[in-house]
Structures are given as C-alpha cells and as structure tokens.
Amino acid sequence: LEGSEMCIRDRAVVAGLARAQDYPAICRILEQEFHASPYMEKYVLESLYLMRAPHQAVARMNERFETMINAPITTLYENFGGGQDRAGFGTYNHAWSGGALTCLSQYAAGIAPTQPGYTQFSVRPQMGPLRFIESVVPTPHGSITLTLAKNRGSLEMGLHCPAGTEALVGVPVQEDMDSVLMNRQRAWSKQGIHPVSDASYVGREATWIVWKVKPGDWQISVH
Numbered sequence: 001l002e003g004s005e006m007c008i009r010d011r012a013v014v015a016g017l018a019r020a021q022d023y024p025a026i027c028r029i030l031e032q033e034f035h036a037s038p039y040m041e042k043y044v045l046e047s048l049y050l051m052r053a054p055h056q057a058v059a060r061m062n063e064r065f066e067t068m069i070n071a072p073i074t075t076l077y078e079n080f081g082g083g084q085d086r087a088g089f090g091t092y093n094h095a096w097s098g099g100a101l102t103c104l105s106q107y108a109a110g111i112a113p114t115q116p117g118y119t120q121f122s123v124r125p126q127m128g129p130l131r132f133i134e135s136v137v138p139t140p141h142g143s144i145t146l147t148l149a150k151n152r153g154s155l156e157m158g159l160h161c162p163a164g165t166e167a168l169v170g171v172p173v174q175e176d177m178d179s180v181l182m183n184r185q186r187a188w189s190k191q192g193i194h195p196v197s198d199a200s201y202v203g204r205e206a207t208w209i210v211w212k213v214k215p216g217d218w219q220i221s222v223h
Contacts, residue, residue, distance in 0.1 A: 013047035023051040031056065034064065037079060042099020049107035052207065054128030057107070061100050068097070109135040109146055114168060118144070123159060124170035124208050141165050153177070157220040165215055170208030174222050180209065181221040187211065 010030065012018040018026060027048070036044050041064055048057035068076060076097035078090025106112050110125035118139035125148055127133060133148040142162035149156045153174050161167045171180055171188075180188035185196045188209060193201045202210040 010044045010047035013050050014043055023053075027051060027053050027056060030060065038065075038068075038076070038094070038097040038099065042096075042103065045100055045103045046107070049103060049126055052126070054108065054126035057103070057126075058128045058130060061103075065100060104133075105135055105137065109133050109148065110170065111135060111137050111144060111146060117141070118165055120166050120168065122168040122170065123157075124168075124210075125157075125172060126207075127172070139165065153223075155220075155222040157218075157222075159213075159218040159220070161213060161215045161218065163215045167213050167218075168202065168210055169213055169218070169220065170205070170210045171220060171222055173207050173209060177222055179221075179223055181219075181223075182211070182213075183219055 010026070013023075013026060030044060030048060045057050045061060048054070048060065064080065068080065071077075073092060075093035077092050078094035078097065107126050108128065108130060110123050112122050112124075114120045114122050118137075118141060121137075121139075121144065123146060125133070127148060127150055131150050133146070135144075135146045137144040137146075139162060141164040143160070144162060144165075144167075145158075145160040147156075147158040153176060155172060155174060157169075157171070159167065159169065178190060179186060182196045182199055186194045187196045187199065187201075188194065196211070198214040198216065199211045202212055204210070
C-alpha cells in the first residue's frame with residue numbers, strides 16, 4: 001500500500017512530528033525501502049532534505065529516477081520504470097513525477113518564499129554532492145537568479161535579488177573556512193562578524209550563517 005510505514009515516517013518529518021533524535025533511524029529506513037510512487041517520492045526526498053541529508057537525497061533521486069531520465073521520451077511519466085518497454089507504467093506525461101525538481105529548487109538551491117509574493121525569500125542551499133547549481137525562480141517582482149559553484153572547500157554564490165524584495169541568505173558553513181566575502185567586503189572571519197553595506201547579520205542556524213540583504217546583485221565567496 002502507498003500508506004506504508006515508510007510513507008508514515010517521511011510524512012511525519014515533513015509535518016514536523018518526528019523528533020530530531022529519530023532522524024538517523026528514519027534515514028536508515030529510507031536507505032533500504034523503495035516502495036513509493038513518483039508522487040510519494042517527493043515527500044521522501046523532502047524529508048531527507050529536512051533532516052539535513054542532502055547526499056542521501058541526491059543518491060536516492062538518481063537511483064529512483066535513473067530509468068525514467070534515460071528513457072527515449074522527453075517527459076516524466078506516471079510511474080517508475082520505462083525504457084523501450086513501457087507496459088504498465090501509465091501515462092507519458094504526468095505532473096506528479098516532477099516533485100524531485102521542486103525539491104532541487106527549494107532545498108538543493110535553497111530558494112523559498114518567507115513572505116507572500118516573494119517580498120522576502122530565503123536562500124539556504126543544501127548542495128550535498130552537487131558541484132554546480134543554476135536556478136531561476138520567477139516572482140511578481142522579477143526573477144530570482146542563483147548560481148552556486150563548489151570546489152575543494154570554497155563556494156561561490158551569485159544571487160540577483162529583485163527590486164521590491166529582500167533575501168535571507170544562508171551561507172553554508174564549510175570545513176576549515178577562513179572568510180566570507182559579500183560583494184568583496186569581508187562579512188565573516190574567524191575573528192567574528194564584520195559590517196557589510198546593504199546587508200545585516202541575522203545569526204547562525206543549523207548549517208548556515210544568515211544575512212538579510214537588500215535588492216541587487218550579490219557575489220558571495222566562502223573560503
């Protein structure tokens with residue numbers, strides 16, 4: 001059944017009912033169980049990102065959708081399977097199979113609204129094993145554009161924050177990082193927080209250091 005024990009667990013994470021101390025056990029279950037349809041798989045992937053397990057999310061995404069992506073047709077179809085022999089795999093073009101794409105935008109790139117109409121939005125990326133991400137999110141104020149490039153402990157982030165909006169930018173904490181530069185101004189070092197024009201320090205949360213930034217183009221470097 002779709003409403004299996006696995007589905008109950010990942011929905012408990014998405015709903016905020018699961019306890020943080022249960023996350024390792026839930027992650028172990030999601031390494032072994034693969035019964036969800038493409039529709040329910042979205043909630044499995046979302047739960048992994050919410051549990052701060054982006055490497056596992058990307059690995060599972062690759063495993064579950066590999067056959068569908070490699071199939072000769074260019075649309076995402078209703079059920080898993082595919083290739084030349086599609087018997088029993090449902091319709092050719094099914095919207096519910098796109099849940100992994102929304103997870104990549106909302107969690108891997110990390111772009112999500114925090115106020116109606118994207119007047120304020122957050123950027124809290126969880127790249128996991130991904131080395132490069134480019135994302136465009138249309139809003140009533142214009143498009144948010146984001147590029148992320150990771151290389152051997154350094155991270156380059158390019159963000160366009162449209163006029164009429166503000167962004168809560170979560171800079172991912174890197175191992176042994178020495179500095180964060182925002183538009184060539186030092187924003188963070190091992191000595192502490194430094195003032196930056198058009199940006200205000202919000203605080204440290206989970207795996208990010210967060211600033212609120214005004215509209216414009218932002219180039220953020222982490223080394």
